[in-house]
Amino acid sequence: MHCQVRDKSWVSGMAETLYVRHGRLHYFVREALKRLRVPATHASKIGDALIAADLAGVEGEGVSRLPLFATRIRTGLINPNPGMKIAHQEEATATIDGDNGMGHVVGMRSMELAMELAKQFGVSAVAARNSNDFGMAGYYARLALEEQMVGIVMSNAVPAMVPTYGTTPMLGANPLAIAIPVAEDAAPFVLDFATTSMSRPSIEDAARRGEQIPDGVALDASGKMTHDPQAALEALHLLPLGGTPASGSHKGFGLALAIDILSGVLSGGAFGRQLAGPEGTHEAVAGIGHFFIAVRLRAFGPWVKFRNGITDMMRQLTGSPAKGAPRIYYPGEAEFEIDQERRASGIPIAPDVASELEGLSRQLDIHDSWEHLIEGRK
């Protein structure tokens, strides 16, 4: 079975981007996770989250992460079958203990609970501890849209950000996501950003393209501002959103710190430099925490009034004058367009990622799933 690859060009040294159907990619992820003793329902949810990132064009949080998660599951650093539980609940709030499960499963369980509570109380807050990297924060925020709710999602992460005036990474590039329903036929508002000036995947993109990074993004290992993406990635001393003290880096730093307090301290989990992570030496459990807020729009008035208002707002904005871009886009619009295009034309898998996934399929003895995947390529 291992050797029945039909198109030899994909075996090794794959040189071109592979385009695959999202349904088949989801199947591949599920099969891989099942071999890692992840229960089928969990595997399906993890697949949803990873493929949503690939569909949105956020490849750095998609299936490219699967080999790393597999390694961490196999070395016992992530629990494939967590006994997640509600550690504490009072009225509209809850704390979830993720039992060191995959972050995507903990994230979905937490957001689902937040939505249940917001249905009842209009607003809710759920903190989660003992979790792992959950990928694209906006994915969980977007879940709230199905119930005409606003979703607010944040997470702490492995230290990569130096404080304003700092020289040592003390906080993660802690993401914040806010999703808000727009009219039925329009792209939803989905803001999802790292609290550093640039996210690590964006710096990796710059490195791949051979581009410099701007001022206010990263320090090199010696603590000096660097424009070299390689030096930035090696040191991982990223600057907070705002860049320099003069242009507001205390804002990005403060936001990252608030996120760590809500996700880490309030949840009763790890925070600050206590956080190990998937990028580390693979020797420690991550201990990541998240925080979720859901707000039911109808608790404030009729849906139609909100819809008319936000439609007007977005029309004002997207119709306002632009320079350096075809028009003004609101957060989530670009990702929505990419998603629609990729559902039709396939998800691109870069050669290095394809090579790693194929290797993973051999390790897990699911090479037939790999073949099924690439058979279905466009």
Add this chain to the structure above:
Amino acid sequence: MHCQVRDKSWVSGMAETLYVRHGRLHYFVREALKRLRVPATHASKIGDALIAADLAGVEGEGVSRLPLFATRIRTGLINPNPGMKIAHQEEATATIDGDNGMGHVVGMRSMELAMELAKQFGVSAVAARNSNDFGMAGYYARLALEEQMVGIVMSNAVPAMVPTYGTTPMLGANPLAIAIPVAEDAAPFVLDFATTSMSRPSIEDAARRGEQIPDGVALDASGKMTHDPQAALEALHLLPLGGTPASGSHKGFGLALAIDILSGVLSGGAFGRQLAGPEGTHEAVAGIGHFFIAVRLRAFGPWVKFRNGITDMMRQLTGSPAKGAPRIYYPGEAEFEIDQERRASGIPIAPDVASELEGLSRQLDIHDSWEHLIEGRK
């Protein structure tokens, strides 16, 4: 009465900064507002909010704003005695109609309601419409600390921010504040920032000091990046936090937009370019909206556990290596130190502000209160 000024140097052309006792400044504000037909209880609350800003070193949101508010009350653009009401309430959420009252009064009423609801439900959300500029967002967030709650406060504002790739101000410098309790004897965590790179008062400071503003802060009237604070203030085309598209301005833009949607659209109030404002032609009611979230810490676990965690977190941070500053400060620490110093040594009133306040005292026939204020100066 008008002429019994004891120290002639304060009558006109005041050349030096005046230092006054905060209690006497509060009295002066109350007397002025009462003459403007603001009820005594409201006048006291507005005084609390304005003096809190002056104590924290945020003079741009303090008593320097009183003459402008007085003008807007007298011309009928702000309602001095609003019939604020809860327009809608369900479980842990509420919408307040501010009846075009002073923003400080609407802000306090809303945050108090949010705290009441969070006591009952663990978390709450309150939207407010038909309000006015409420000054320092962090003031309302800080109110939550008394109840060992996290306070999250935001507001829309008169358009002053151009979207990423935009050329026309479509959003305000919409502030976001997050306050989190720290240990009893430590400064509370109070993050409070404008979603532009620099706030208007900070640009005014740069102009006063004859300093340039950095890249990524403002466009001039012709749409070009400017380093001249005067040109920035004249055009008021401020760039979102993040500065340029390469260094993350879509994050500041998205955050400002989310804040406007929650404060303006969800509250059922004005949003985007519908917002007139105190800086405008004085011809329109502001129609500003706010959004408040309160989160009760004890709903997630014992207070002592949270306190130990956050104390550890802040110790990690403030003890980490610094360069270009004596040490790392967390948000709110600097303001806390200024507050303590000013409570002891007095609040500085710049000569131009003193001159305007004295003029106001004559208009309102409360010059004796002005004399009382400057008698008590340090």
